[in-house]
Amino acid sequence: MDRRQRKTRESIFRAFTELLNKKTYTKITVQDIIDTADIGRTTFYTHFETKDDLLKSLCTEIFEHVFSEDSGKEKTHDFSDEHDTRALITHILYHLQEHMDVLPGILSGESGEVFMLTFKEHLKELFAHSGKTRASFVPQDYMLNHMVCDFAETVKWWSKNPQYTPEEISAFFLETTPLFE
Amino acid sequence: MDRRQRKTRESIFRAFTELLNKKTYTKITVQDIIDTADIGRTTFYTHFETKDDLLKSLCTEIFEHVFSEDSGKEKTHDFSDEHDTRALITHILYHLQEHMDVLPGILSGESGEVFMLTFKEHLKELFAHSGKTRASFVPQDYMLNHMVCDFAETVKWWSKNPQYTPEEISAFFLETTPLFE
DNA sequence: TTCATTACCGAACACCATGTTCGTCTTGTA
DNA sequence: TACAAGACGAACATGGTGTTCGGTAATGAA
Numbered sequence: 001m002d003r004r005q006r007k008t009r010e011s012i013f014r015a016f017t018e019l020l021n022k023k024t025y026t027k028i029t030v031q032d033i034i035d036t037a038d039i040g041r042t043t044f045y046t047h048f049e050t051k052d053d054l055l056k057s058l059c060t061e062i063f064e065h066v067f068s069e070d071s072g073k074e075k076t077h078d079f080s081d082e083h084d085t086r087a088l089i090t091h092i093l094y095h096l097q098e099h100m101d102v103l104p105g106i107l108s109g110e111s112g113e114v115f116m117l118t119f120k121e122h123l124k125e126l127f128a129h130s131g132k133t134r135a136s137f138v139p140q141d142y143m144l145n146h147m148v149c150d151f152a153e154t155v156k157w158w159s160k161n162p163q164y165t166p167e168e169i170s171a172f173f174l175e176t177t178p179l180f181e
Numbered sequence: 182m183d184r185r186q187r188k189t190r191e192s193i194f195r196a197f198t199e200l201l202n203k204k205t206y207t208k209i210t211v212q213d214i215i216d217t218a219d220i221g222r223t224t225f226y227t228h229f230e231t232k233d234d235l236l237k238s239l240c241t242e243i244f245e246h247v248f249s250e251d252s253g254k255e256k257t258h259d260f261s262d263e264h265d266t267r268a269l270i271t272h273i274l275y276h277l278q279e280h281m282d283v284l285p286g287i288l289s290g291e292s293g294e295v296f297m298l299t300f301k302e303h304l305k306e307l308f309a310h311s312g313k314t315r316a317s318f319v320p321q322d323y324m325l326n327h328m329v330c331d332f333a334e335t336v337k338w339w340s341k342n343p344q345y346t347p348e349e350i351s352a353f354f355l356e357t358t359p360l361f362e
Numbered sequence: 363t364t365c366a367t368t369a370c371c372g373a374a375c376a377c378c379a380t381g382t383t384c385g386t387c388t389t390g391t392a
Numbered sequence: 393t394a395c396a397a398g399a400c401g402a403a404c405a406t407g408g409t410g411t412t413c414g415g416t417a418a419t420g421a422a
Contacts, residue, residue: 002368002369002418002419002420003418003419004368004369004370004417004418004419005368005369008370027327029407029408029409030408030409030410031408031409039371040369040370040371040372041371041372041373041410041411042370042371042372042411042412042413043369043370043371045409045410046369046370046413049410050409050410051409093231098267110294112293112294113291113293113294116369136356137352137356138352138353138356138357139342139353141338141342142335142342142353142357143357144340145334145338146331146334146335146357146358149330149331150327150330150331151332153326153327153330153334154327155322157323157326160321161320161323171319172319172320174325175317175318175319176319176323176324177327182397183389183390183391183397184389184390185388185397185399186397186398189398197367204364210379211379211380212379212380212382220399220400221399221400221401222381222400222401222402223383223384223399223400224398224400226380226381226382226397227398230381231380231381232380235414270367282389283420321421322402362390
């Protein structure tokens with residue numbers, strides 16, 4: 001990839017996240033981004049189709065990092081081991097913490113919808129094969145949705161209360177939403 | 182209130198909810214609403230400041246109904262009685278069921294954000310004095326947020342799986358998010 | 363170093379939805 | 393019946409969007 005392209009893309013992302021910490025997503029205009037990134041109007045549109053496209057791209061970049069399977073371990077994760085599960089959850093939270101500069105901005109307002117949606121998709125895949133398959137009158141789909149939302153909302157809450165450590169957040173989550181009985 | 186005003190307001194709400202079942206909120210233009218409601222442009226703007234204002238008004242109307250304290254009983258509700266709590270939850274779900282024609286439309290897309298936000302405010306107040314004040318290492322605020330989100334997400338899930346009865350949904354919720362230990 | 367390629371630039375433009383203005387017509391009510 | 397209040401629609405200003413086009417500058421491969 002051309003060095004110019006990389007630099008431009010970089011500066012757009014930087015401008016966007018900077019603006020997200022000042023204004024809410026819908027209040028941000030493409031012109032704002034262009035001005036802050038100090039690039040030409042045409043240039044923006046050669047990189048991204050729309051503002052929404054930019055937002056999605058940002059989310060994708062974040063989750064590619066957060067759910068990167070550092071050692072391929074997560075893929076074959078065994079949810080039957082409680083200690084192992086706690087480690088996985090904490091691991092993901094550590095990754096997320098590295099984006100704490102963007103999270104509050106992106107999660108408040110309408111951009112949060114997009115973020116949470118993609119987040120939940122990833123989580124759904126991750127939790128799909130958890131140990132919580134025990135027989136119960138509660139539908140499987142409800143159960144999965146419940147766990148996914150719990151974790152996503154936990155992260156949202158964390159972004160507003162960032163004084164806690166990943167280990168603490170992990171503990172809060174597992175205490176209120178036990179994956180084991 | 183003038184009969185003309187009532188009729189106009191009525192037809193705007195009707196047009197809006199009708200459109201919400203066809204398109205997503207942001208795709209709906211004020212012109213769409215005007216055409217569907219068959220009213221003048223000026224008339225719309227004398228009733229509502231903006232499209233957002235209309236959405237908020239709709240949510241307000243719904244929750245005024247759902248959280249109407251039929252007999253003032255809820256106000257003094259005692260969460261320490263499990264049977265009583267289940268009755269209250271089910272009662273709210275029955276009220277919500279009456280709006281099942283709007284819920285799927287309003288909850289999918291960006292309008293869902295507004296709906297969920299106001300919903301959670303109401304729930305926060307309702308759950309604020311629940312029995313879940315037991316000592317624990319989990320922060321009180323996390324706990325409250327957890328319960329509120331759980332219930333709100335449960336309703337969202339219900340709107341996509343409307344074949345269940347209020348009693349069943351109530352049971353799912355209480356099974357996965359016990360308000361008692 | 364040369365040179366073709368590729369990215370960046372910015373002014374200008376058409377487009378579309380928004381919200382307002384104004385003069386007129388219609389309806390409800392006192 | 394009179395008149396206040398609501399409904400009406402055409403027209404307008406505004407502001408953001410996404411595109412076009414002619415030109416400049418940076419890049420990297422030969």
